[in-house]
Amino acid sequence: AQKITQTQPGMFVQEKEAVTLDCTYDTSDPSYGLFWYKQPSSGEMIFLIYQGSYDQQNATEGRYSLNFQKARKSANLVISASQLGDSAMYFCAMREGPDGFKTIFGAGTRLFVKA
Amino acid sequence: DTEVTQTPKHLVMGMTNKKSLKCEQHMGHRAMYWYKQKAKKPPELMFVYSYEKLSINESVPSRFSPECPNSSLLNLHLHALQPEDSALYLCASSQFGQAKQETQYFGPGTRLLVL
Numbered sequence: 001a002q003k004i005t006q007t008q009p010g011m012f013v014q015e016k017e018a019v020t021l022d023c024t025y026d027t028s029d030p031s032y033g034l035f036w037y038k039q040p041s042s043g044e045m046i047f048l049i050y051q052g053s054y055d056q057q058n059a060t061e062g063r064y065s066l067n068f069q070k071a072r073k074s075a076n077l078v079i080s081a082s083q084l085g086d087s088a089m090y091f092c093a094m095r096e097g098p099d100g101f102k103t104i105f106g107a108g109t110r111l112f113v114k115a
Numbered sequence: 116d117t118e119v120t121q122t123p124k125h126l127v128m129g130m131t132n133k134k135s136l137k138c139e140q141h142m143g144h145r146a147m148y149w150y151k152q153k154a155k156k157p158p159e160l161m162f163v164y165s166y167e168k169l170s171i172n173e174s175v176p177s178r179f180s181p182e183c184p185n186s187s188l189l190n191l192h193l194h195a196l197q198p199e200d201s202a203l204y205l206c207a208s209s210q211f212g213q214a215k216q217e218t219q220y221f222g223p224g225t226r227l228l229v230l
Contacts, residue, residue, distance in 0.1 A: 033217050033218075035218065035219075037221075042223065043152075043203050043205075043224040043226065044221060044222070044223040044224060045158070045205060045207075045221035046221075047218055047219070047220060047221075050217075050218055091157055091158075095217055101146060101148070101163040101165065101170055101171055102160060102163075102171065103160065103219060104160075105157035105158055106157060107156075107157055108155075108157055
């Protein structure tokens with residue numbers, strides 16, 4: 001069975017510094033997709049970044065980058081130059097199979113950015 | 116444009132009421148999803164529609180009844196709910212295909228309170 005683990009319930013980072021949010025996963029399917037979402041207090045889930053299991057390079061989207069270590073089954077999110085608006089809950093998620101619809105989410109990490 | 120809209124934003128209902136949540140997307144996506152999210156928890160998948168047909172029903176109680184009138188619309192009919200059903204209900208949509216096309220885009224959610 002697939003599983004997503006986020007071991008950091010809460011993280012603090014100073015404004016303008018970089019922060020890494022951890023995510024490990026477990027699946028027996030060779031084809032899967034990994035996602036990171038941001039959820040501010042308003043509730044909307046905002047897509048940040050995607051990494052496919054067959055992608056050779058780590059994904060990057062602006063200030064977000066994904067440190068994908070396939071052998072370790074980890075997909076950590078790196079946020080560079082943190083901003084106050086980055087304070088939110090961050091969820092790591094995995095979608096299994098080429099035509100699978102099921103996506104499971106980790107427990108989430110609450111990020112607090114300090115001024 | 117990656118917009119998914121949901122109405123209403125907030126809903127308060129009694130246990131004997133019948134209400135509906137609505138979701139709409141105009142991205143041409145052919146898969147649509149309903150999630151339930153309790154406070155401080157990750158979203159949990161309830162239903163998936165693909166090409167307007169119900170693909171996944173995660174053993175959700177029958178007091179929740181999904182409906183997909185067309186490829187752009189998704190409804191969730193609520194009847195005889197319990198207080199424990201109070202949660203944030205999120206709608207999402209995605210395209211079919213490989214890699215980043217699998218990304219689910221979420222609406223802002225409906226905050227439901229059952230009294």
